[in-house]
Amino acid sequence: MPRPAHRIAQAISARDSLFASSAFxxxxxxxxxxxxxxxxxxxxxxxxxxxxxxxxxxxEPMATRSLYCTNCRFRLSAPLIMASGKDPAVEEPYVRIGKPLIDRGTSYKSWKPMPWLHVPPGHPLDFLPQIWMDPGDLTERVHDSPDGERLSGCCGPLGMNGPNKVCTCKVHVGTLQADCCTPVVFIPDPGATSWREGSADFWDYP
Missing domain, CATH: 1.20.5 (Single alpha-helices involved in coiled-coils or other helix-helix interfaces)
Structure with missing residues (x-):
């Protein structure tokens, strides 16, 4: 009696597998x-x-650092405790429109874009990480930009027309946002500032 075709195929497959296992x-x-x-x-x-x-x-441990101008090397902020968004023990700041985003004496290193405004690619604020701090922690060396366009907004500076705060040496050092559609926050420009440990008025190289 002839064997069914599927059983013959199974037998051939089993034979080929055994041959391959013994050969190799x-x-x-x-x-x-x-x-x-x-x-x-x-x-x-x-x-x-x-x-x-x-x-x-x-x-990214918590550390106390001060903000300095990289042009004149003078200190631009009070010493601040810097928390990092990469630290799982640190909560993201709670955004309240028209209210300070960060407590005085602290700063927050964000690895995510700001959630309260859309920043298009290539914009001066299109960079990460960002440091968010309270503008009240800036020293008296920091002033409004002489360019009124950079300070435009509704109830305060929107901060979408480029850095609007300058050091006494006339270099733009960051962006203040304090409009009715933003929280109140200062974002230093990483190309014009540097965070250093300590609180000396002058940052001496290195």
Whole structure:
């Protein structure tokens, strides 16, 4: 009596598998050694990635720093405790329109774009990370920009026409937002300022 076609196909498949396992020294009852090696490597990579993610948080400890102008090197802010958005123990600032975003004496390093305004690509505020601080922590060396266009807004400066605060040395050092559609916050320009530990009035290189 002839065997059904599907049983013949199964038998041929089983025969071919046995032939391949014997020809290449593989065991059907044990995992392939090369496959085990790849799994081990994948596990190591995953563990390494976890360590990197943890180290990212550890690289951003809370510290007390002051803001300096990179042109004249004079201090522009009071010493501030800087919290990082990468620290899981730090909460994101609560946005209240028309109210201070950050408490006096502190600053917040944000790794996300500001949520209260859309910033188009290429805009002066299109950069990350950003430091958010209370404008009341700026020193008397910081003044309004002489360019009135940069200070335009409704109930205060909107801060969307470029940096609107200048150092006494006449370099624009950051953007104040204090309009009726923004919180009250100062965002230093990273190209014109630098954060340094300590509270000396003058930042002496290095």
């Amino acid at each position: 020294g593989l065991s059907l009852s044990k995992p392939c050694p090369s496959l085990l090696h790849l799994r081990r490597k994948a596990g190591l990579r995953q563990a390494q990635a976890e360590r990197i993610r943890v180290s990212e948080f550890r690289e």
